[in-house]
Amino acid sequence: MKAQLCELLGEPDVLRYTDIDDPSPGPGEVLVEVRAAGVNFPDGLVVSGNYQTKPALPFVPGSEAAGIIRAVGADVTGVEVGSRVLAFCGMGGYAELVTVPATMVFPIPDSMPYVDAAGFAVTYGTSYHGLVDRAELAAGETLLVLGASGGVGLTAVEIGKALGARVIAAASSVDKLALCRDHGADELIDYADEDLKTRLKEVRGGVDVVYDPVGGEHAQAAVRALAWGGRYLTVGYASGDIPKVGMNRLLVVAGSLHGVLWGAWARRNPERNAANMRQLFDWYARGALRPHVSETYPLADAPAALDVVMGRRARGKVILTSERN
Secondary structure (H helix, E strand, C coil), X not given: CEEEEECCCCCXXXXXEEECCCCCCCCCEEEEEEEEEEECHHHHXXXXXXXXXXXXXXXXXXXXXXXXXXXXXXXXXXXCCCCEEEEECCCCCCECEEEEEHHHEEECCCCXXXXXXXXXHXXXXXXXXXXXXXXXXXXXXXXXXXXXXXHHHHHHHHHHHHCCCEEEEEEXXXXXXXXXXHCCCCEEEECCCCCHHHHHHCCCCCEEEEEECCCHHHHHHHHHCEEEEEEEEECCCCCCCCCCCCHHHHHHCCCEEEECCHHHHHHHCHHHHHHHHHHHHHHHHCCCCXXXXXXEEEHHHHHHHHHXXXXXXXXXXXXXXXXXX
């Protein structure tokens, strides 16, 4: 099969498009013929050697994919050969075939194309887990989303609205904020043109939940904007800067800081994760969630696609498509 192979660590262009042996599913696994694969920021961190997970070389990156089940291993129940599925594979998605634990494979609605499905698990799974399982965001509360036009941020905007929250989207350009408004944001902050600290002081009652996949310089202002009992979700550090926030700010508002690491949580809690995915699929079927795929690339051009994501130039999701599509 064709795959993008990482044989040495570095920038996205170290990936090599080549032939490797077809994988076979082991006990508890399924083999998925990949029709589309999501491109995520952690994929680039793994390729560069800067992620907490450090696979042995060589490896095939790619944490999520969508396609058709072609074979099942021993002790697999609940999914069948021929089923259309999305898969959280963790590694191996940038290939024509990938093996995945059966607990991390989910049949997709008939109305969901593979391109939508390939970018669904990580972004929507992360945002739902963060906002519901970790922050317990309630209807009527105020949610601030930093980096709101990115792949993860935009899903937090949509899920926040589906949960009945007032959503404030912060991003770095007028065009990016227009996308956030189109996906349901109630208020917009352009932190390339406005002072975030000043704008957040104007938020009546403060912010109940902050969703932060960016880190960096805006974290301190967001922490200071928390309302009494506010919850700060640290989701990732796309800025490249892990912020140092004043714990005293959490103290004086009885606030809390929550780490959101969906993939690890999903592996430890497969039944709860499956329930989350069912809710997300229901919202998708009803039109409450509208995945925004900004760009698609053929599998052979994965380095270019990953470079877009790592350079924070993506608006929504970037997807790889297979020649078998």
